[in-house]
Amino acid sequence: NAGVTQTPKFQVLKTGQSMTLQCAQDMNHNSMYWYRQDPGMGLRLIYYSASEGTTDKGEVPNGYNVSRLNKREFSLRLESAAPSQTSVYFCASSEPRGSGSPLHFGNGTRLTVT
Amino acid sequence: AQSVTQLDSQVPVFEEAPVELRCNYSSSVSVYLFWYVQYPNQGLQLLLKYLSGSTLVKGINGFEAEFNKSQTSFHLRKPSVHISDTAEYFCAVRTSNTGKLIFGQGTTLQVKP
Numbered sequence: 736n737a738g739v740t741q742t743p744k745f746q747v748l749k750t751g752q753s754m755t756l757q758c759a760q761d762m763n764h765n766s767m768y769w770y771r772q773d774p775g776m777g778l779r780l781i782y783y784s785a786s787e788g789t790t791d792k793g794e795v796p797n798g799y800n801v802s803r804l805n806k807r808e809f810s811l812r813l814e815s816a817a818p819s820q821t822s823v824y825f826c827a828s829s830e831p832r833g834s835g836s837p838l839h840f841g842n843g844t845r846l847t848v849t
Numbered sequence: 850a851q852s853v854t855q856l857d858s859q860v861p862v863f864e865e866a867p868v869e870l871r872c873n874y875s876s877s878v879s880v881y882l883f884w885y886v887q888y889p890n891q892g893l894q895l896l897l898k899y900l901s902g903s904t905l906v907k908g909i910n911g912f913e914a915e916f917n918k919s920q921t922s923f924h925l926r927k928p929s930v931h932i933s934d935t936a937e938y939f940c941a942v943r944t945s946n947t948g949k950l951i952f953g954q955g956t957t958l959q960v961k962p
Contacts, residue, residue: 835900841892
């Protein structure tokens with residue numbers, strides 16, 4: 736079982752470039768999430784999708800867009816990358832809200848913006 | 850809105866000593882509480898969770914946590930740590946009405962020989 740798969744694992748961008756981080760889960764979960772992790776700040780929620788066709792802003796959505804392509808896939812797009820977006824990005828999935836189910840995380844994408 | 854505060858950014862401890870990692874939360878609605886562990890260069894792994902019922906929750910690797918509603922705390926404990934427990938630990942809260950999972954800032958547990 737693959738669980739949550741993120742691609743790419745590493746990426747270096749120049750300021751102003753765009754890219755899309757891909758995430759797919761094979762656990763038939765309804766909810767999916769994007770977090771960023773920065774030293775001393777824990778994980779901060781960027782966007783989440785409670786179910787296919789819906790997305791909501793998290794704590795730090797500025798500079799990002801998301802697409803819930805289908806039940807399996809949830810992508811994160813940086814339209815014009817900035818050095819402040821240098822971070823490790825984690826995708827996660829879980830059962831619907833209210834269930835108390837834990838999130839299952841991917842292994843992360845380490846992004847550097849120069 | 851809910852929030853989570855981990856009171857210690859780093860906790861150094863000697864091997865076989867007990868440890869407590871502290872976590873406080875705030876929320877106006879009922880919550881689910883979680884502890885995750887992150888080993889170097891890896892993703893997050895669930896240690897344990899509190900949904901309801903008994904306030905003492907046991908998790909993997911000998912860890913346990915106690916939910917205290919009056920103090921809005923969910924501290925993580927282990928009676929005897931090992932070198933292999935060296936990692937970063939995150940407390941997280943999820944409300945039943947939004948489904949968002951909000952994390953604390955993390956606590957680095959450093960187990961010394």
